[in-house]
Amino acid sequence: MISAEGLVIKGIGGFYYVRLDRTEALGTGFDIIEAKGRGSIKNDGIKLHVGDQVKLEITDELNKKGVITEVLERKNQFIRPPIVNVDTFIVTMATTKPKPNLALVDKFLIMAEMENVEVIICINKSDLVDKEELEKLMEIYDDVYSVIPVSAKTCEGIDELKKAINGKKVAFVGSSGVGKSSIINLLHPAAEMETGEISKKTSRGKHTTRHVEIFNAEGGGLIYDTPGFTSFDILQVSEEDLRLYYPEFEKFTGCYYDNCKHITEPDCKVREALKEGKINKLRYESYKANLEEIRNKKKY
Ligand SMILES: Nc1nc2c(ncn2[C@@H]2O[C@H](COP(=O)(O)OP(=O)(O)OP(=O)(O)O)[C@@H](O)[C@H]2O)c(=O)[nH]1
Ligand SMILES: [Mg+2]
Ligand SMILES: [Zn+2]
Numbered sequence: 549m550i551s552a553e554g555l556v557i558k559g560i561g562g563f564y565y566v567r568l569d570r571t572e573a574l575g576t577g578f579d580i581i582e583a584k585g586r587g588s589i590k591n592d593g594i595k596l597h598v599g600d601q602v603k604l605e606i607t608d609e610l611n612k613k614g615v616i617t618e619v620l621e622r623k624n625q626f627i628r629p630p631i632v633n634v635d636t637f638i639v640t641m642a643t644t645k646p647k648p649n650l651a652l653v654d655k656f657l658i659m660a661e662m663e664n665v666e667v668i669i670c671i672n673k674s675d676l677v678d679k680e681e682l683e684k685l686m687e688i689y690d691d692v693y694s695v696i697p698v699s700a701k702t703c704e705g706i707d708e709l710k711k712a713i714n715g716k717k718v719a720f721v722g723s724s725g726v727g728k729s730s731i732i733n734l735l736h737p738a739a740e741m742e743t744g745e746i747s748k749k750t751s752r753g754k755h756t757t758r759h760v761e762i763f764n765a766e767g768g769g770l771i772y773d774t775p776g777f778t779s780f781d782i783l784q785v786s787e788e789d790l791r792l793y794y795p796e797f798e799k800f801t802g803c804y805y806d807n808c809k810h811i812t813e814p815d816c817k818v819r820e821a822l823k824e825g826k827i828n829k830l831r832y833e834s835y836k837a838n839l840e841e842i843r844n845k846k847k848y
Pocket of ligand 3: 818
């Protein structure tokens, strides 16, 4: 029996695929072991996730099987998508097909803000719109986040994205069909993930990626591909706290009420900034949509 350490790069049906850190023991290159979690891990109430660094025992060298015995401490943890130890969220949207769902994009941003994870906004399918339309989308976020427009079809912007990844652990998140897997295929040609057509009828994605999976980035770093979804709840955020996760609002302090939600309150600095064009209107609209959703959820 050989003890080793490695990274969980995929998990399907109770099996975890662990890429070993050092493989001298096995005498091969980069090796992947199929492992189950030892009962004691489950007893501790830990569920293994893609991105976990683990200790394992290799029980069958020939068939590359093993048992995970310990999960090392996590830097951070997300439930949807279920990933851990991420440095950066690459929140991905498409210019069109599917049409941007800004309230949903914000939910990914909120998740990142809550865990203090860096954000890059990637606007894919730049080939499908004219320059003006693309710039309008970029403007929504470029006050706050770095925004990188790309096209997985023409490869426009892909080099810039590669530079931005720069050795980090980045997770591509976003709606189904926006092109996450298509982009990742270009960042690491060996990845060759399945990509899916967009439904002609609904212009929605078809949920091609079913499982989270980690790939090596060309210039160092790790890339997490995640399944897209078309909607999800936010979560544990309260009405009062939502505004905290819109960093550009925080620049405009001094509202009449300390706990101003920036909706109908008098003497609201955020709404003033909105009127003066200092806060993006679409971003404010999606803030309102998410606030409304939290309010409605509370009623039930
Ligand atoms: N025109 C155009 N089409 C693209 C581009 N990127 C991806 N597509 C197409 O969009 C469709 C969906 O792409 P995927 O990469 O499967 O999207 P995804 O975000 O991984 O979707 P899920 O795995 O379902 O979450 C495919 O038909 C791609 O060929 C692009 O930049 N331009
Ligand atoms: Mg995919
Ligand atoms: Zn206010």
